[in-house]
Amino acid sequence: SRTPVREALQTLAGSGLVATMPRRGTIVASITVADLIEMFEVMAELEAMCARLAARRMARTDIEKLMALGDECGTLQEHADADAYYEANVNFHEVIYAGCRNSFLERQTKNVRNRLAPYRRLQLHRPGRVKKSNAEHSEILDAISTGDAERAGRLMHQHVAVQGEALNDLL
Incomplete structure (x- = not known):
């Protein structure tokens, strides 16, 4: 009806x-180019907040799950399969979102991420980006697992902000 x-x-x-x-x-x-750039700025802040909180609040079992996903991303990176890597990348980030233990922040972050998904996927096809993304994941994982909230937030912000910069370069 x-x-x-x-x-x-x-x-x-x-x-x-x-x-x-x-x-x-x-x-x-x-969506205009300006809209996309602004959305990536917001996404970088949201994900940085998730990473900071996850470093303080994430349970050991969640950290182990994040480590396993980090290993999966590393394996996929070696196969140079950007699409498969993207799926593992989404899972990696979602464990961090859930690990922040703030359901409102998790929902808002996923909403913005879903709006940006086609553009985030696109940037992984740039030469060397999958390898660089995986290295960034390793640093973020280290910061979260050691409880270094500020470092985790800073690294995550840089990790996501580079996607907006890549989009800007592409355009």
């Missing part, structure tokens, strides 16, 4: 995925 469709479109409009145009209906929202 119309009511659930209308509510769904309002939800999508609220998240910025669609735009409602008077007398034209609802269309898929376009």
Whole structure:
């Protein structure tokens, strides 16, 4: 019926995925280059906050899971399979989001990450980026596992911010 469709479109409009145009209906929202750059800036801050909190709050079992995902990323990096690496990369980051033990922050970070997913995936196809990303993961993992919150946040910020810079260079 119309009511659930209308509510769904309002939800999508609220998240910025669609735009409602008077007398034209609802269309898929376009994202400008400036919007993308701003979204990557926010993403870097959100992920840095997740990493800082994870370094302070993450349980040992979660750190072990993160280590296993780090190993998986390392294996995939050697095979130069950017798409498979991307999936492992998402899992790696999601363990950090969950490890921050702040469900609101986790949800917001995933929402922004999902909006940026096509652009984040794209940057992994740049020569040498998968190898560099994996090295950055190792440093972030070390900071989290040793409880160095400030270092974890700084490294994560740099790790995500480079994606926005790469997009800017690409464009």
